[in-house]
Amino acid sequence: MTQDSAGSYADSFLSKPQSLQFARGEVQYPPQLEGNVLGRAFLTAIGAYSRKQQLRNGAAVLYRAISEASENPELHRALGLDGSKFISSHSLLSLHMWLIIRRLAEEGVPPPKDTKRVMTACSWLHVWLIIRRLAEEGVPPPKDTKAFNQMLFTDYFLRDVERRVYAYGVTIHVSKWTKRLEQVFFGGCQAYDTALEQPEGQRTAALVAALLRNVYEGDEDERPWALLLARYLLREQQCLSLTSVEDIYAGQIRFSTDIKTTKR
Numbered sequence: 545m546t547q548d549s550a551g552s553y554a555d556s557f558l559s560k561p562q563s564l565q566f567a568r569g570e571v572q573y574p575p576q577l578e579g580n581v582l583g584r585a586f587l588t589a590i591g592a593y594s595r596k597q598q599l600r601n602g603a604a605v606l607y608r609a610i611s612e613a614s615e616n617p618e619l620h621r622a623l624g625l626d627g628s629k630f631i632s633s634h635s636l637l638s639l640h641m642w643l644i645i646r647r648l649a650e651e652g653v654p655p656p657k658d659t660k661r662v663m664t665a666c667s668w669l670h671v672w673l674i675i676r677r678l679a680e681e682g683v684p685p686p687k688d689t690k691a692f693n694q695m696l697f698t699d700y701f702l703r704d705v706e707r708r709v710y711a712y713g714v715t716i717h718v719s720k721w722t723k724r725l726e727q728v729f730f731g732g733c734q735a736y737d738t739a740l741e742q743p744e745g746q747r748t749a750a751l752v753a754a755l756l757r758n759v760y761e762g763d764e765d766e767r768p769w770a771l772l773l774a775r776y777l778l779r780e781q782q783c784l785s786l787t788s789v790e791d792i793y794a795g796q797i798r799f800s801t802d803i804k805t806t807k808r
Contacts, residue, residue, distance in 0.1 A: 558802070561783045564786075565788070567661075597794065605796070606793075612638040623773050630708070638733075639732075642732070647792065702726070705725055757775055
């Protein structure tokens with residue numbers, strides 16, 4: 545836990561929500577291939593310019609944005625989290641993944657569900673298929689974005705979680721650890737979704753309770769930090785709603801922080 549008090553960050557995450565669009569750049573192919581006709585022909589032949597590969601490239605860039613936000617030491621301090629602890633870093637990583645998946649659900653994009661292992665953990669996720677924004681605007685989602693969602697989850701998030709488990713010194717029963725972490729992830733997402741479905745006047749309190757339980761290990765002394773985290777997540781959710789889905793699919797976003805410190 546940080547030595548700062550939550551009161552030092554009481555003015556944080558209060559600014560008006562805005563789009564998270566950010567020119568992050570695209571996945572670059574070797575210039576020796578893209579710089580000549582034969583090289584481009586080779587890249588075309590192996591599918592480097594296909595729609596599926598472009599989605600995969602976008603997922604890679606988007607996951608870079610998720611990891612960047614999750615590993616931000618300033619954000620860890622502002623939320624009372626110890627970035628050197630696995631539970632803290634994994635919690636922030638999972639919360640940013642939840643924000644993205646929830647945002648894509650607004651477009652009618654199904655949650656990850658291809659692998660048998662993931663299906664076991666996320667059968668309840670079909671509730672995410674309520675098409676909020678799609679119903680409001682009548683705009684159909686791109687036909688292949690389900691593949692994008694699965695790439696983001698399986699190819700980047702799950703592999704990164706496994707890498708982090710190894711990095712923290714776990715070398716035996718790794719598959720059991722990662723399976724358990726998947727279950728914790730989906731259970732947390734369900735709790736946060738349930739909180740946001742509460743009446744407006746109860747939403748923040750419900751989200752704080754879920755975060756206190758899942759991120760701060762139920763320690764009531766950490767409630768002020770959980771309130772700051774809830775405020776951060778609610779603001780980022782609004783920011784993502786203002787961000788075009790095209791920018792999200794291309795990974796051209798950067799999570800905001802809006803951290804302000806005040807001497808108390």
